Amino acid sequence: MKTTDILIFGGGASGLAAAVTAKRIAPNYHVTILEHGKRVGKKLLATGNGRCNLGNVHFPCKDAYSGTVVALLPEIDARTEDTKNFFRSMGLLCRQDAEGRLYPRSNQASTVLDALRLSCCSYGVDIICDCEIQSLKKSKDTFLIETSLGTFLAYTVICTPGGVAAPQTGSDGSLFSLLKVFGHSFTKMTPALVGMEAESKELKILKGVRIAAAVSACSSNGTQLFTERGEVQFNEHSLSGICVMNLSAKCNHQNPAYLSLNLLPEYTAEQISALLWELYAARTDWKLEDFLTALFPKKAGFALLRYAGIHLPQDAPVHQLTPMDIEKLTRCCQNWRFTVTGRGDWKEAQVTCGGIPLCEIDTSLQSVYAKGLFFAGEILDIHGICGGYNLDWAWHSGQYAVNHTVKYLKERGGN
Ligand SMILES: Cc1cc2nc3c(=O)[nH]c(=O)nc-3n(C[C@H](O)[C@H](O)[C@H](O)COP(=O)(O)OP(=O)(O)OC[C@H]3O[C@@H](n4cnc5c(N)ncnc54)[C@H](O)[C@@H]3O)c2cc1C
Missing domain, CATH: 3.50.50.60 (FAD/NAD(P)-binding domain)
Incomplete structure (x- = not known):
């Protein structure tokens, strides 16, 4: 002994x-x-x-x-x-x-x-x-x-x-x-300090993309529970990055209903709309897939167009966008939602x-x-x-x- x-x-x-x-x-x-x-x-x-x-x-x-x-x-x-x-x-x-x-x-x-x-x-x-x-x-x-x-x-x-x-x-x-x-x-x-599993058609396009955003964890009635700023990393079935991991820790045992991404948190809705019209004028003959590259990585911009319900072909000219499309894009830049379906497992958690x-x-x-x-x-x-x-x-x-x-x-x- x-x-x-x-x-x-x-x-x-x-x-x-x-x-x-x-x-x-x-x-x-x-x-x-x-x-x-x-x-x-x-x-x-x-x-x-x-x-x-x-x-x-x-x-x-x-x-x-x-x-x-x-x-x-x-x-x-x-x-x-x-x-x-x-x-x-x-x-x-x-x-x-x-x-x-x-x-x-x-x-x-x-x-x-x-x-x-x-x-x-x-x-x-x-x-x-x-x-x-x-x-x-x-x-x-x-x-x-x-x-x-x-x-x-x-x-x-x-x-x-x-x-x-x-x-x-x-x-x-x-x-x-x-x-x-x-x-x-x-x-x-x-598990905490871990990525959030999410459901969204756009995740297939976004896989591998990293983008700066203010991310809010929201309840089903739309209440913003916590917000963190940082770089979001997209995977095929999940979102991660320090800001998302911090949200998993702050939400404790409860998963939020969805994550809402504000891609331009430093701008008001009016400023975003003005910015999009400015891009529209400067890039009017460009292909749609290049429209938002002034602001976001190419894949993210294209996924955002799809999320906004704009289904013009990738190579359609920018001038085919309607004022309604610009309005929808403005809203989506500030509130891009990803339904949360779970969180990463113990192996991935910190x-x-x-x-x-x-x-x-x-x-x-x-x-x-x-x-x-x-x-x-x-x-x-x-x-x-x-x-x-x-x-x-x-x-x-x-x-x-x-x-x-x-x-x-x-x-x-x-x-
Ligand atoms: C990938 C990763 C990155 C991280 N990065 C950071 C960071 O940069 N900064 C930060 O602040 N935190 C970080 N963390 C979190 C941090 O490492 C932990 O919170 C911290 O190590 C916990 O310390 P602990 O002593 O309680 O447990 P641990 O460090 O986990 O140590 C527990 C020890 O007990 C041993 N043990 C367990 N069960 C038994 C048993 N039955 N008998 C004998 N021995 C046993 C284990 O083998 C282990 O050696 C990270 C975690 C992970 C997984």
């Missing part, structure tokens, strides 16, 4: 941050990470398209997060080191972009993982990979954990197995059923909407059912939009949970 003071389940972002912090504030405690993958931090390597958008200077901006655990953000922010300093202390420099997103100076996600992994090694954290956790039990003040690599006795446990998004990176929810032994439940879980709810933890991220059991990261019912907010949550909650874990151990007479 191996004995440890702090046993961390899962060597992802929050687990590694917790391990580093534990050794900094309590170097004498024995800290062990149990990871079921072959290596720790697999998901980190995929973040930010391999560049790792590791935080945002606007953390803990409440508007960027959803879920019951959002209520704890101010307290957690106040009691933890900010992301730039946390990584600087491991010798990793960050750069900031115009929107406040933080990236490693090296622009490589692997350097973020290395900073954490090598710090763990220098501090003497035991990292045990390829380890399947089979059962959890609490007896008096200790936890007994049966694993494929033998039994562990731990004085405290920090649970950081992530959610269920991108299970190919290790976060497959395999720990969830074991936690039910203590009475824990999970709110409904839905985060989990849902998790262990606020009512099952106290303000120190400790289980209300099992003293000495703490949580951090995506397993909790909180998720953020794109921009570094999810990793910020992972680092901050990892640090915070471990601060309280150490306090808990010290109160029980640990050194």
Whole structure:
């Protein structure tokens, strides 16, 4: 039987941050990470398209997060080191972009993982990979954990197995059923930061096109629920891009009835109409397929004509458009609708909407059912939009949970 003071389940972002912090504030405690993958931090390597958008200077901006655990953000922010300093202390420099997103100076996600992994090694954290956790039990003040690599006795446990998004990176929810032994439940879980599946005849033409727009998620009665600006990417059966992914996160478990694209959000209807008439005059003998190329990619312009119900042949001259056609086009530029039929699956999702709810933890991220059991990261019912907010949550909650874990151990007479 191996004995440890702090046993961390899962060597992802929050687990590694917790391990580093534990050794900094309590170097004498024995800290062990149990990871079921072959290596720790697999998901980190995929973040930010391999560049790792590791935080945002606007953390803990409440508007960027959803879920019951959002209520704890101010307290957690106040009691933890900010992301730039946390990584600087491991010798990793960050750069900031115009929107406040933080990236490693090296622009490589692997350097973020290395900073954490090598710090763990220098501090003497035991990292045990390829380890399947089979059962959890609490007896008096200790936890007994049966694993494929033998039994562990731990004085405290920090649970950081992530959610269920991108299970190919290790976060497959395999720990969830074991936690039910203590009475824990999970709110409904839905893939978030993911593309929206949509139905529209024009998607066939639009496949592969990218276009800037203000995208609104709308309910069936036409109410605009949320609006995001950015680049929309069209696929044959779905829309994606950061703005669409953010809408999937903001809408939580509910899919909008449709997405409405405003392709010219900087113009009023009158200005768009004037612009179209200007193009009409300048391109009057051109082919219809070239009419809107001043504003949009060629395929997008042509798909918009079809959406507006203009079925003239592609090579018809522009002057065949009627004033009614220009009016319809004006309206469609501002409200191009795509009926939402679902959202991308767990494999494509970047985060989990849902998790262990606020009512099952106290303000120190400790289980209300099992003293000495703490949580951090995506397993909790909180998720953020794109921009570094999810990793910020992972680092901050990892640090915070471990601060309280150490306090808990010290109160029980640990050194
Ligand atoms: C493709 C992609 C890109 C992303 N890009 C960004 C980005 O640029 N910026 C950003 O802020 N966020 C990004 N995210 C989200 C961010 O990576 C996650 O929110 C964050 O990693 C969650 O941290 P975590 O520690 O809670 O879980 P994870 O990082 O998922 O780590 C959980 C760990 O626990 C292990 N584990 C799970 N179950 C068990 C078990 N039963 N036993 C042992 N070990 C277990 C897993 O193998 C894994 O190593 C991205 C996500 C994806 C999928």
